[in-house]
Amino acid sequence: MSTGLVSPDSPGAVLQLVRSAHSSSRSEIARLTGISASTAALRVQALLDSGYLEEAGDGESQGGRRPRRIRLRTGGGVVAAADLGASHAALALFDLGGELLADRSASIRVQDGPESVLGWVHAQLQEMLDGLDGSAPLHGLTVGVPGPVDAQAGRVVTPARMPGWNGVDVRALLGRLTDVPVLVENDANLMAVGEHAAIPDPGGHLLFLKAGSGIGCGVVIDGHLHRGARGAAGDISHVSVGGTSEVPCSCGRIGCLDAVASGAALARDLAAAGLPVRDTADVLALAADAEPVSARMLRTAGRATGEVLASVVNFFNPDTLVLGGRLSQAEPYVSSLRAVLYERCLPLATDDLRVAVTTTGRLAGVIGGAHLMLEHLFDPTRVNSALGVGPQPLAVAH
Ligand SMILES: [Zn+2]
Numbered sequence: 001m002s003t004g005l006v007s008p009d010s011p012g013a014v015l016q017l018v019r020s021a022h023s024s025s026r027s028e029i030a031r032l033t034g035i036s037a038s039t040a041a042l043r044v045q046a047l048l049d050s051g052y053l054e055e056a057g058d059g060e061s062q063g064g065r066r067p068r069r070i071r072l073r074t075g076g077g078v079v080a081a082a083d084l085g086a087s088h089a090a091l092a093l094f095d096l097g098g099e100l101l102a103d104r105s106a107s108i109r110v111q112d113g114p115e116s117v118l119g120w121v122h123a124q125l126q127e128m129l130d131g132l133d134g135s136a137p138l139h140g141l142t143v144g145v146p147g148p149v150d151a152q153a154g155r156v157v158t159p160a161r162m163p164g165w166n167g168v169d170v171r172a173l174l175g176r177l178t179d180v181p182v183l184v185e186n187d188a189n190l191m192a193v194g195e196h197a198a199i200p201d202p203g204g205h206l207l208f209l210k211a212g213s214g215i216g217c218g219v220v221i222d223g224h225l226h227r228g229a230r231g232a233a234g235d236i237s238h239v240s241v242g243g244t245s246e247v248p249c250s251c252g253r254i255g256c257l258d259a260v261a262s263g264a265a266l267a268r269d270l271a272a273a274g275l276p277v278r279d280t281a282d283v284l285a286l287a288a289d290a291e292p293v294s295a296r297m298l299r300t301a302g303r304a305t306g307e308v309l310a311s312v313v314n315f316f317n318p319d320t321l322v323l324g325g326r327l328s329q330a331e332p333y334v335s336s337l338r339a340v341l342y343e344r345c346l347p348l349a350t351d352d353l354r355v356a357v358t359t360t361g362r363l364a365g366v367i368g369g370a371h372l373m374l375e376h377l378f379d380p381t382r383v384n385s386a387l388g389v390g391p392q393p394l395a396v397a398h
Pocket residue numbers: 237238249250251252253256258259
């Protein structure tokens with residue numbers, strides 16, 4: 001990861017400029033960084049020689065010679081992402097510019113355990129790689145899981161809905177199957193990053209609510225994922241929603257948001273009311289048919305979630321709140337959540353707040369996974385180190 005000590009005239013910093021599309025020629029790089037034209041040309045040449053950049057033809061003349069344009073060599077490799085839910089998975093491949101190349105989704109049973117599920121993920125991704133036009137090497141893999149993750153260690157920590165996964169070192173398990181860098185992240189965190197990368201003008205501060213079978217929340221601050229001290233930031237699932245709820249939660253307490261307002265909780269309560277419901281998808285199907293009990297329960301769940309989010313929004317003052325996960329497809333849920341949010345928040349916190357339903361849908365997590373991996377691969381310190389420039393990174397996060 002970046003140490004913040006990257007010299008602005010180093011190849012890694014120059015690559016960052018080109019990636020961010022702020023410059024596409026040697027002369028622009030020289031102008032933006034203040035380095036000499038000859039140094040800019042040397043840095044670009046090193047990045048061309050090592051395959052990070054490629055020539056992109058001639059640009060518009062600014063009066064003199066037409067500048068030769070350069071760009072990221074997006075076809076030089078592929079990054080993969082897998083977003084695992086309790087009962088479904090999204091898998092995708094992206095080029096090095098973050099363009100989606102292929103994706104698929106499938107039903108899984110996360111309780112089958114890490115060896116089985118991760119083996120399946122690897123085999124699926126291999127099949128997708130084999131199906132691509134042309135061969136580009138895999139450069140990295142990000143896996144999102146529906147539970148708390150110690151991202152530094154790559155371990156899953158006390159996940160409520162992932163029996164058999166507690167303490168599992170996902171990075172090490174995948175490391176037996178592939179030798180590329182592996183990142184492991186909580187699914188709501190990946191979705192927050194994915195939505196922030198995908199929507200136009202999100203502002204620096206974004207909250208992503210994932211309301212599916214379970215409830216989670218991802219936090220982006222100043223454009224970067226905020227994990228907190230141990231990776232628990234944004235976990236609103238065990239906030240007590242007060243009232244008189246005696247519903248026991250998987251964490252051992254009673255009345256947690258997850259126990260009363262998650263898709264799993266709604267499925268449980270609707271089944272107890274005698275309706276033919278097994279899971280969150282069934283809850284949504286009933287609501288789509290305007291079945292009144294499910295609509296009322298979705299409104300109650302939306303209010304409970306909105307009350308928790310109101311505290312978070314007042315405290316955090318985000319630019320954007322994105323509502324994702326399957327429950328965000330249910331109108332009664334979204335409208336009651338919005339209503340309580342505006343009721344309970346200070347005008348200063350909501351005047352310019354954008355509240356939107358996810359636009360990336362089931363791809364939010366894999367887009368976020370690719371984004372994090374590309375940030376990792378193109379980290380200026382890492383690039384400089386690969387080119388033998390400057391201080392070696394303290395720890396290669398692999
Ligand atoms: Zn709980």
